[in-house]
Amino acid sequence: MLKLPSPQEFRLIQKKHSSGDAPIYLRITVEGNRVEITTGQECKPDRWNPKTGRLTGTKEDIKRFNAYLDNIQAMVYRATKN
Numbered sequence: 001m002l003k004l005p006s007p008q009e010f011r012l013i014q015k016k017h018s019s020g021d022a023p024i025y026l027r028i029t030v031e032g033n034r035v036e037i038t039t040g041q042e043c044k045p046d047r048w049n050p051k052t053g054r055l056t057g058t059k060e061d062i063k064r065f066n067a068y069l070d071n072i073q074a075m076v077y078r079a080t081k082n
Contacts (some may be wrong), residue, residue, distance in 0.1 A: 008073055010053035011036070012045060020044060026072060030080070039072060041065070 013023045021042035028035050043065070049056045054066045 008076060010039070010069055012043070012048045012050065014045070017042065022048075024048075024069075026076070028076060039069065041068070 009027050011025050011027050013025055015022065017023070019042075022045050024039045024041045024043060025036040026039055028037065043055055047055050047057065047062075054069060055062045
């Protein structure tokens with residue numbers, strides 16, 4: 001049986017695109033094997049909180065973005081739970 005991923009964390013990769021945005025990856029460790037998967041999302045590095053693995057702010061677009069990241073984490077959890 002596959003162990004649940006632990007830990008799961010979102011990481012901002014410091015390699016910026018020409019727009020100044022940096023890609024966001026989900027790092028998953030399963031049974032000692034680490035994998036980073038792109039979320040397909042990017043953000044301005046100054047908006048990223050590395051401790052929480054989320055964007056900082058309270059505006060509605062920030063809340064939606066963070067909810068999207070929460071949804072990705074939930075999908076990974078559900079996929080490995082079955």
